[in-house]
Amino acid sequence: MPPLTEQLRRERLRILGAMKERVEQVTESALAMMRAEIPAYAVQDEHFFEDVRHQVLSHYRVQLALLAGERSFASEELAFSRAAAMRRAREGFALEDYISAFRVGRQVFWEALRDCAGPSAAGQDAVLTLVAPLMRYMDFASTQAAQAYLEFQQYVVADADRERRDLLEQLLAGHMPARGPLLAAAQAYGIGAHLPMMVVVAVGVDGARHGGADTAAESGYITSAAISAAGVRAARVLVVVRHGEVVAVPVLRSGTEPDEICARFEEAQRHLARDGTVLAMGISTVAGGTAELPRAYQEARAALEFVPSGGGVAALPRLSPFQYLALRADAIARQLVDPRISALLDEDVRRGGSLAATIRAFADADLNLRLAAERLQVHHNTAHYRLRRIEERTGRNPRRIADLLELLVALAIRDAPWETEDVQ
Incomplete structure (x- = not known):
C-alpha cells in the first residue's frame, strides 16, 4: 500500500476521533444487532449482555488505538477476548454463534466508520485505507478467540473422559459414588445403587484373541457413536475405553428386558462391522445393583471366549445353563x-x-x-x-x-x- 498523504492522514485521524466519541453508542448498536440476528443471544438476560458489552467496547477501543497509531499491537491485549471465549464455551454456546457475534461486531464497526467519514471524496478515500488493518485485526482476534474456545472444549472432553473412567472404576469395584461429581455423573447415566444393570465388554477381534489393545482403543469412540446410532442411548449409557477394552454399563429401565439390550448391542456390532471395525462383544447377565457389577464385568469378559474368531456377540442372557456348559466344554x-x-x-x-x-x-x-x-x-x-x-x-x-x-x-x-x- 502506498504511503498516506498528509491529507489522508488528517482525514483518518478525524474519522477515528469522531468514532472514538461515538464508540459507546456504536457498541449498543452492535448489541442490538446481535440480539436480532443470533437466536442463542436473543434469549439471554441483561447480566449476559453486560459481559458482551464489555467485550465489544474493549475490542472497539483497542482497534481505534491501533488504527490511530497510538500504540503497536501485542497479542497480550486480547487476553480479555480469550477469557470471554472460554466463558461462552463453558456456558454452552456453539462456536458458530460466538463467531457470528464477531462478524456482527465487525459489520457495525465498519458501518460506523463509513458514517463518520462523511460524503466527501477525501473522507471516503481515507476510510478505505482503514479496511486492511481492520480486517487483519478482526482476523487475528477471531482466530485467537476460536482457538481459546476449542481449547476449552478439548479440556472439557478430556475432563469428561477422566470422570467417566473414574466412575467406571468405582462401579467395577462394586461401589456407588456417595457424593460429588461422580455421583452426579452416575445419576446422569441413570445408574443407581440397586438398579438392574448389565455389563458389555467389546474388543477388536485381534485383541480378543491375542491380547492386543490398539484395535479396541482406537475404535473406542467409534464404538460409542455406533452404540448411539443403534439406539442403545435412547437413554444415556456409560461407555468407557479401558485397558484396551470398550466397557458399557446399560441400565435396565422400567419395561426393558435383557434381550432388548442384547439386540441393541448386536446391532451396534453389525453397524461397526459394516464400517470395517470388527469387534467381539461379551454381554453379562443382569446385575442387581452396583454391588454385583464386578461379577457382571467378569462374566462379560468370559463371554468373549464364546465369540467366533471373525467377531460377533456372545450374550449370556440368551444362553440356557445347558448351552453354557456345552460352550465351556474343553x-x-x-x-x-x-x-x-x-x-x-x-x-x-x-x-x-x-x-x-x-x-x-x-x-x-x-x-x-x-x-x-x-x-x-x-x-x-x-x-x-x-x-x-x-x-x-x-x-x-x-x-x-x-x-x-x-x-x-x-x-x-x-x-x-x-x-x-x-x-x-
Whole structure:
C-alpha cells in the first residue's frame, strides 16, 4: 500500500476521533444487532449482555488505538477476548454463534466508520485505507478467540473422559459414588445403587484373541457413536475405553428386558462391522445393583471366549445353563464323545444335517415324534426312520432321556463357535 498523504492522514485521524466519541453508542448498536440476528443471544438476560458489552467496547477501543497509531499491537491485549471465549464455551454456546457475534461486531464497526467519514471524496478515500488493518485485526482476534474456545472444549472432553473412567472404576469395584461429581455423573447415566444393570465388554477381534489393545482403543469412540446410532442411548449409557477394552454399563429401565439390550448391542456390532471395525462383544447377565457389577464385568469378559474368531456377540442372557456348559466344554469333553456319535454327525453335515435337525426337533417337541415331524415338515414315517437310523449307528436311543441328552451334548460341543486351542 502506498504511503498516506498528509491529507489522508488528517482525514483518518478525524474519522477515528469522531468514532472514538461515538464508540459507546456504536457498541449498543452492535448489541442490538446481535440480539436480532443470533437466536442463542436473543434469549439471554441483561447480566449476559453486560459481559458482551464489555467485550465489544474493549475490542472497539483497542482497534481505534491501533488504527490511530497510538500504540503497536501485542497479542497480550486480547487476553480479555480469550477469557470471554472460554466463558461462552463453558456456558454452552456453539462456536458458530460466538463467531457470528464477531462478524456482527465487525459489520457495525465498519458501518460506523463509513458514517463518520462523511460524503466527501477525501473522507471516503481515507476510510478505505482503514479496511486492511481492520480486517487483519478482526482476523487475528477471531482466530485467537476460536482457538481459546476449542481449547476449552478439548479440556472439557478430556475432563469428561477422566470422570467417566473414574466412575467406571468405582462401579467395577462394586461401589456407588456417595457424593460429588461422580455421583452426579452416575445419576446422569441413570445408574443407581440397586438398579438392574448389565455389563458389555467389546474388543477388536485381534485383541480378543491375542491380547492386543490398539484395535479396541482406537475404535473406542467409534464404538460409542455406533452404540448411539443403534439406539442403545435412547437413554444415556456409560461407555468407557479401558485397558484396551470398550466397557458399557446399560441400565435396565422400567419395561426393558435383557434381550432388548442384547439386540441393541448386536446391532451396534453389525453397524461397526459394516464400517470395517470388527469387534467381539461379551454381554453379562443382569446385575442387581452396583454391588454385583464386578461379577457382571467378569462374566462379560468370559463371554468373549464364546465369540467366533471373525467377531460377533456372545450374550449370556440368551444362553440356557445347558448351552453354557456345552460352550465351556474343553478338549477332554470332546474326547469323551463316543466316536460313533462323532462319525454320524460328521457324515450328517456332509448330507445336509437332517439327522441333527431331527434330534433337536424331537427334543424341542418333548419326545412327541408326530409334532417333531410336523415342525420338520416331513412325514411321520420319515422322522421314525431317522430315529431308528440314529440308534443303529450310535447305539443311543433318542427316546431314552439319558441317550437323547448325550446326543444333544455332542451336537452342542460340535457346534461350539471357537477353535479348541482358544479354550482355557
